[in-house]
Amino acid sequence: xxxxxxxxxxxxxxxxxxxxxxxxxxxxxxxxxxxxxxxxxxxxxxxxxxxxxxxxxxxxxxxxxxxxxxxxxxxxxxxxxxxxxxxxxxxxxxxxxxxxxxxxxxxxxxxxxxxxxxxxxxxxxxxxxxxxxxxxxxxxxxxxxxxxxxxxxxxxxxxxxxxxxxxxxxxxxxxxxxxxxxxxxxxxxxxxxxxxxxxxxxxxxxxxxxxxxxxxxxxxxxxxxxxxxxxxxxxxxxxxxxxxxxxxxxxxxxxxxxxxxxxxxxxxxxxxxxxxxxxxxxxxxxxxxxxxxxxxxxxxxxxxxxxxxxxxxxxxxxxxxxxxxxxxxxxxxxxxxxxxxxxxxxxxxxxxxxxxxxxxxxxxxxxxxxxxxxxxxxxxxxxxxxxxxxxxxxxxxxxxxxxxxxxxxxxxxxxxxxxxxxxxxxxxxxxxxxxxxxxxxxxxx
Amino acid sequence: xxxxxxxxxxxxxxxxxxxxxxxxxxxxxxxxxxxxxxxxxxxxxxxxxxxxxxxxxxxxxxxxxxxxxxxxxxxxxxxxxxxxxxxxxxxxxxxxxxxxxxxxxxxxxxxxxxxxxxxxxxxxxxxxxxxxxxxxxxxxxxxxxxxxxxxxxxxxxxxxxxxxxxxxxxxxxxxxxxxxxxxxxxxxxxxxxxxxxxxxxxxxxxxxxxxxxxxxxxxxxxxxxxxxxxxxxxxxxxxxxxxxxxxxxxxxxxxxxxxxxxxxxxxxxxxxxxxxxxxxxxxxxxxxxxxxxxxxxxxxxxxxxxxxxxxxxxxxxxxxxxxxxxxxxxxxxxxxxxxxxxxxxxxxxxxxxxxxxxxxxxxxxxxxxxxxxxxxxxxxxxxxxxxxxxxxxxxxxxxxxxxxxxxxxxxxxxxxxxxxxxxxxxxxxxxxxxxxxxxxxxxxx
Numbered sequence: 067x068x069x070x071x072x073x074x075x076x077x078x079x080x081x082x083x084x085x086x087x088x089x090x091x092x093x094x095x096x097x098x099x100x101x102x103x104x105x106x107x108x109x110x111x112x113x114x115x116x117x118x119x120x121x122x123x124x125x126x127x128x129x130x131x132x133x134x135x136x137x138x139x140x141x142x143x144x145x146x147x148x149x150x151x152x153x154x155x156x157x158x159x160x161x162x163x164x165x166x167x168x169x170x171x172x173x174x175x176x177x178x179x180x181x182x183x184x185x186x187x188x189x190x191x192x193x194x195x196x197x198x199x200x201x202x203x204x205x206x207x208x209x210x211x212x213x214x215x216x217x218x219x220x221x222x223x224x225x226x227x228x229x230x231x232x233x234x235x236x237x238x239x240x241x242x243x244x245x246x247x248x249x250x251x252x253x254x255x256x257x258x259x260x261x262x263x264x265x266x267x268x269x270x271x272x273x274x275x276x277x278x279x280x281x282x283x284x285x286x287x288x289x290x291x292x293x294x295x296x297x298x299x300x301x302x303x304x305x306x307x308x309x310x311x312x313x314x315x316x317x318x319x320x321x322x323x324x325x326x327x328x329x330x331x332x333x334x335x336x337x338x339x340x341x342x343x344x345x346x347x348x349x350x351x352x353x354x355x356x357x358x359x360x361x362x363x364x365x366x367x368x369x370x371x372x373x374x375x376x377x378x379x380x381x382x383x384x385x386x387x388x389x390x391x392x393x394x395x396x397x398x399x400x401x402x403x404x405x406x407x408x409x410x411x412x413x414x415x416x417x418x419x420x421x422x423x424x425x426x427x428x429x430x431x432x433x434x435x436x437x438x439x440x441x442x443x444x445x446x447x448x449x450x451x452x453x454x455x456x457x458x459x460x461x462x463x464x465x466x467x468x469x470x471x472x473x474x475x476x477x478x479x480x481x482x483x484x485x486x487x488x489x490x491x492x493x494x495x496x497x498x499x500x501x502x503x504x505x506x507x508x509x510x511x
Numbered sequence: 512x513x514x515x516x517x518x519x520x521x522x523x524x525x526x527x528x529x530x531x532x533x534x535x536x537x538x539x540x541x542x543x544x545x546x547x548x549x550x551x552x553x554x555x556x557x558x559x560x561x562x563x564x565x566x567x568x569x570x571x572x573x574x575x576x577x578x579x580x581x582x583x584x585x586x587x588x589x590x591x592x593x594x595x596x597x598x599x600x601x602x603x604x605x606x607x608x609x610x611x612x613x614x615x616x617x618x619x620x621x622x623x624x625x626x627x628x629x630x631x632x633x634x635x636x637x638x639x640x641x642x643x644x645x646x647x648x649x650x651x652x653x654x655x656x657x658x659x660x661x662x663x664x665x666x667x668x669x670x671x672x673x674x675x676x677x678x679x680x681x682x683x684x685x686x687x688x689x690x691x692x693x694x695x696x697x698x699x700x701x702x703x704x705x706x707x708x709x710x711x712x713x714x715x716x717x718x719x720x721x722x723x724x725x726x727x728x729x730x731x732x733x734x735x736x737x738x739x740x741x742x743x744x745x746x747x748x749x750x751x752x753x754x755x756x757x758x759x760x761x762x763x764x765x766x767x768x769x770x771x772x773x774x775x776x777x778x779x780x781x782x783x784x785x786x787x788x789x790x791x792x793x794x795x796x797x798x799x800x801x802x803x804x805x806x807x808x809x810x811x812x813x814x815x816x817x818x819x820x821x822x823x824x825x826x827x828x829x830x831x832x833x834x835x836x837x838x839x840x841x842x843x844x845x846x847x848x849x850x851x852x853x854x855x856x857x858x859x860x861x862x863x864x865x866x867x868x869x870x871x872x873x874x875x876x877x878x879x880x881x882x883x884x885x886x887x888x889x890x891x892x893x894x895x896x897x898x899x900x901x902x903x904x905x906x907x908x909x910x911x912x913x914x915x916x917x918x919x920x921x922x923x924x925x926x927x928x929x930x931x932x933x934x935x936x937x938x939x940x941x942x943x944x945x946x947x948x949x950x951x952x953x954x955x956x
Contacts, residue, residue, distance in 0.1 A: 090710050094730050124625050219696045228692050229733075233741040247673050247693055251664045265535050283758070285539050286751030288674075288733060305750050306731030309757060313728070316761035317845055320768075324841035325834050333846040334856060338863055342870040345838050349875055349905075352834055354882065356827035363823040370822055374815055377822050378808040381829060381939050382801035388833075389770050389797055389932065393790050396769035400762055413781060418783055425787040430794055437799065460794075486833065494826050 067091065069102045076107060087113045093119060097126035105134045113143075121150040124318035129162045130335075136167045145174040152226050154199035154307065157186050161196075194278050195271035197311065198292045198301030203231040207241060207259035211252045218246070227304050230289045233262050238298040240291055242266060268293050271300055275311045280405055282308045319403055322480065323396065325352060325487035348487055355491045359498060366502040375444055376505055380454045383501055386430065387459040387493040394419050394467030395485045402471060402481050414473045416465060431457040451501075451508050458504075459497040466492060512536065514547045521552060530559045538564060542571035550579045558588075566595040574607045575780070581612045590619040597671050599644035599752065602631050606641075639723050640716035642756065643737045643746030648676040652686060652704035656697045663691070672749050675734045678707050683743040685736055687711060713738050716745055722754045725850055727753045764848055766843065767925065770797060770932035793932055804939045811947040820889055821950055824897045828946055831875065832904040832938040839864050839912030840930045847916060847926050857917040861910060868909035876902040896946075896953050903949075904942040911937060 067075075067087045068089040075084050078187035078311065088096050088111070096115070100108040100123065112120060112135065124147050136144060148171055150154065160183065161169050171179055182200070189195030205214050214231065222228040231249070242262035252261050268291045269278050281290060282305060292301045318328040325348035331340060363370070363380075370377055398415055407415065435453040438444055438472050467489055474484035512520075512532045519801065520529050533541050537805065543558070545553040557565060557580065569577065581589060593616055605613050605628065617625055624725060627645070634640030636782070648670050651657050659676065667673040676694070678687040687707035697706050704882050707850065713736045714723050726735060727750060737746045763773040770793035808815070808825075814821055843860060846852035876898040884894040912934055919929035 092710070092712065092730060104512050109917075215695060217593050222692060222696050228695070246695065247667055250660060250673070250691065250695070251667050267535075269536065283754050285537060286754075288750070303752075305733070309728050309731075309750075309754065312754060312757050313761075313849060316758075317849070320765070320841050320845050323765075324837045326838050333842050333863075334850050334852060334859060338866045338870065341699075341842075341863070342867045345867070346871045346874050349831060349834055349838075349871060350558070350878060352873060353827060353879060353901075357882070359555070359826040359830075360823040360887075363826070364820070367819050367823075371816070371819050374812050374819075377815055377825075378805040378812075380822075380825060381804040381808070381943070382798060384826060384829065385804075385935060386794060386798050386800050387937065388935070389794055390790075392769045393771050393794075396765050396771075397778050397786075400765050404762070406759060406777050407600075407779060414779060418778075418786070421783045422787045425783065426791045426794060429791050430798060433795060434798060437802070442802075442805075490830060490833070494830065498826070 067099065069099060070326035072099055072103075076103075076111075081111075081114055084111060088115060089119060093122035094126050097123045097131075098207055101128060105131070105138065109135060109138050117146060118150070121147055125151055125155040125159075128335075129159075132159055133163050133167055136163065136170060141170075141174055144170065148174050148179075149176075152199050152201055153182075153186070153301075154197060154226070157183070157196070160187060161191075176390035176404045189271060192271045194269045194272065194275065194292045194303060195300070197275055197278070197307050198271075198303045199226045200301050201226040202289075202291075202299075202302040203228050204299075205231050205233045205244065205258050207233050207235075207257065207262065209258045210254065210257050211249055211258070211261070212254040214244070214249055214258055215254070218249075224300065227289050230302075232291055232302070233258055234299050240266060240268065240297060240299040243291065260497055266291065269303070270294070276315050277317065278303060280309050281312045283312075298503055315403070319399065319482045322482035323399065323485075323487070325349065350489055352487055356494070357488075359491070359494045362495060362498045362502070366506075369502055369506060373448070373505070373509060375448060375450075375503075379438075380498070380501070382434075383452070383455055383459055383497050384494050386456060387463040387497040388490040390423070390426065390460045391463035391489040391493045394422075394464045395471055397487050398468050398471045399481045399485055402475055407472075409472065409476050412469070412476075415468045416471055419464045419468035420461070423461040426464070427457040430460060447508060451505050454508075455497065455501045455504050458500050459493070462500070463489075463493045463494050466496075512544065512759065514544060517548075519543055521548075521556075526556075526559055529556060533560060534564060538567035538703060539571050542568045542576075542715070546573060546576055550576070550583065554580060554583050562591060563595070566592055570596055570600040570604075573780075574604075578608050578612055581608065581615060585623070586615075586619055589615065593619050593624075594621075594880050597646055598627075598746075599671070602628065602641070605632065606636075608721070618892055634716060637720045638716065638746060639714045639718045639720065639737045640745070641750050642669045642720055642723070643716075643748045645746050646738075647712065647734075647744075647747040648673050649675050649744075650678045650703050652680075652702065652707065653677050654703045656694055656701050656703070656706070657699040659689070659694055659703055663694075671747070672734050675732075675746070675747075677736055677744055678703055679744050685711060685713065685738055685742060685744040688736070699783040702890055711736065714748070715739070721760050723748060724753050724756045724760065728757075760848070764927045767927035768844065768932070770794065797932055797936055800936045801939070804936070804943060807940060807943045807947070811951075813949060814951060818893070818950070818954060820893060821896075821946075824883075825946070827879075828897070828900055828942050829939050830906055831901060832908040832942040833906045833935040835868070835871065836908035836912035836934040836938045837868075837907045840916055840934050843913050843916045844926045844930055847920055852917075854917065857914070857921075860913045860917055864909045864913035865906070868906040871909070872902040872905035875905060892953055896950050899953075900942070900946045900949050903945050904938070907945070908934075908938045909939050911941075934954065 100111060115123060176230050201224060203218055229246045231244050232240060235241055242264045243266050244258060244262040248261055269281060271292055289302050289304045291299055292303060294300050302341055321328040327344045327347060329344050398407060431453040434456050435449050438452060439449040471481035471485040472479040545556060560568060646669060663673050674691045676689050677685060680686055688711050689703060689707040693706055714726060716737055716739055734747050734749045736744055737748060739745050759775060766773040772789045772792060774789050798817055843852060879901050880894050880898040883889055883897060889929045916926035916930040919926040
């Protein structure tokens with residue numbers, strides 16, 4: 067069913083048909099369809115959905131839609147949604163909706179759940195604790211495979227995943243894991259402790275979500291247990307939530323490298339003041355640091371006065387230097403983010419950038435020399451000055467572009483913030499100094 | 512076990528202990544450990560591993576290590592590895608190792624497998640076909656749940672995943688899917704056709720991997736079926752491979768936006784000539800397009816001659832414009848890549864950027880005015896000229912930064928390539944024209 071058909075069916079008031087068709091669809095698609103309707107009609111259709119589907123659809127609504135629906139549904143309906151939502155979805159929603167909606171939701175939760183919610187809301191943002199869920203399958207090591215499978219049959223429907231089951235002792239300490247695959251292919255009289263894996267890879271509640279994502283990618287897991295400082299199992303993280311984290315972390319790096327303070331807000335949903343705030347600070351910092359570049363030019367005013375033509379090549383030199391530096395810093399920053407480049411590789415990176423910059427620098431300088439000598443009519447000396455400067459600038463830019471993120475990493479500063487926007491400013495200043503020094507020297511001014 | 516302990520144990524020739532400890536570890540970690548040894552010792556340890564583990568460890572070696580091992584192992588050992596590797600892992604390996612190794616591997620594959628391999632190697636790179644695997648659980652709709660579970664018990668060990676099972680007819684046409692969760696919680700006498708989901712979401716062999724990744728993220732699937740043009744099930748893609756794709760696609764965009772032609776090679780593994788090649792082309796293009804900027808400056812040489820101080824602000828204006836434009840284009844390009852911004856949103860994007868740029872532009876211009884008026888001693892008129900130019904530049908840059916990726920998307924050009932590196936060049940030229948026009952006008956030169 068698409069938007070057009072849905073609207074036609076609504077016009078003809080064929081709600082039974084609508085319900086039947088929506089039931090067959092994936093909740094993600096149903097949520098998207100209902101978002102295209104006005105909120106009253108959406109609520110009307112939403113109420114016809116089978117309860118289980120309704121909860122799943124609710125979880126996939128946009129924050130905006132969730133907020134409006136929560137304000138419209140009855141307390142009884144809300145209570146059902148709150149009871150049936152997966153815990154991590156509920157936490158996500160509570161973190162995004164306004165305070166009055168949070169209050170309405172909490173009022174409709176059971177007391178023990180309310181306590182748990184408050185505990186979860188206290189985990190630092192972007193920590194393992196803030197993205198985990200509590201609906202996992204809990205087994206005991208003295209169960210048989212048959213008992214375990216029966217346990218899953220009884221409780222599995224409400225679990226976020228049943229494909230990895232967690233074996234805990236009486237104190238909730240994590241003792242092992244066993245996959246549903248292993249359970250299904252094992253003899254049913256075996257004990258869980260005979261088939262479980264004991265060397266479990268886990269994360270801590272306060273680990274950063276980036277660390278968690280790296281563990282998932284390294285091992286290809288479907289789920290990962292989260293334990294507290296005493297090794298007690300607190301929750302699990304499933305791979306579907308990790309895909310979002312991977313995107314989020316890349317987006318953050320894009321933002322930082324383009325001189326913005328990172329935000330999770332979606333572009334179209336964010337308001338202009340918030341967007342402006344995230345941009346203006348870095349622009350101010352970089353603008354003021356460009357004073358330095360201006361100062362260099364003013365110091366060489368006499369030189370420029372006697373050879374104004376030199377000015378014409380400033381943008382080309384600065385831009386090429388900036389581009390060359392960004393290429394290097396981008397590759398290195400990304401390599402660090404993906405765990406492919408470690409601090410111990412600094413020597414290799416610098417050497418590599420040096421060799422690359424010499425190759426690239428020679429090509430650019432030669433092309434540039436002939437281009438301006440033949441077409442710009444500025445004479446041999448100027449062409450030569452500009453081309454030598456270009457070569458030196460490319461080499462300096464690339465080496466700095468490679469080394470700066472490595473230094474940042476060693477100092478435990480975020481390489482994307484430290485190296486992204488700063489490269490251009492540093493390279494600008496250096497390329498001007500090189501340019502004017504070479505010019506003074508070669509042109510005898 | 513860590514590297515140090517492994518090397519000690521090797522020195523003491525305690526191979527049985529090594530084997531016992533490695534067996535308990537995750538194959539990913541074993542592969543990393545063995546990579547730290549010289550290849551002869553690695554092979555020695557590799558041979559002590561149980562066969563199943565050995566194959567998994569092999570799949571996680573680096574390309575370099577795989578190549579060396581393949582050249583050292585006997586044909587019989589290689590045959591075992593080839594037989595037991597998951598199909599997608601084997602294809603990955605074959606795509607990366609040199610031709611003589613490919614030949615040696617193909618010689619050790621069964622004929623039917625060899626044909627299949629050749630077919631898979633023909634799928635376009637970065638297509639669904641090139642990342643799928645053939646080890647899925649195949650059910651028939653007239654099986655009972657009990658029969659299905661027994662089928663999984665017999666064949667499940669060799670499947671890439673057993674958590675989603677695929678129901679096909681006699682012609683291999685995909686009729687439905689059923690999850691292992693559903694099988695485990697269903698009554699064992701039910702027929703598969705009664706519990707299977709019929710509205711299956713699938714991709715085609717030639718779909719781009721970026722499309723595939725988007726489907727995974729949208730629905731949170733663990734696996735996705737891949738069908739050919741006749742709707743026959745050809746293979747499946749599992750979520751662990753998709754996490755790599757998500758990283759790869761983000762890395763490609765980072766590279767394109769930093770003016771490089773994209774490559775999948777890892778930075779530390781790539782040789783300098785290949786890295787230089789991917790960088791020099793865009794640098795040349797951008798360098799030559801900067802001629803245009805130089806031309807603008809030369810046209811206004813008289814103006815600069817009579818007010819050399821104007822030159823001092825060129826870098827600041829160009830950089831701020833470049834930064835402001837990159838901020839906008841980065842957010843929009845990323846939004847398009849994540850599917851959050853669609854071509855129909857062009858109007859919204861432009862309006863948003865216009866409002867943001869006015870807010871940001873006013874702040875920057877005011878701060879800049881006081882900074883240069885009070886500290887740079889250049890007089891009111893020059894300070895005013897520079898600040899007005901700054902404001903206009905920021906507005907133009909942000910609007911162009913927002914609109915350029917949208918135009919690229921509409922023209923079906925990659926927004927990251929089209930908008931990333933070009934922004935700076937365009938903004939440079941425009942900001943200079945604005946600067947000199949305002950200066951000529953205000954300073955009466």
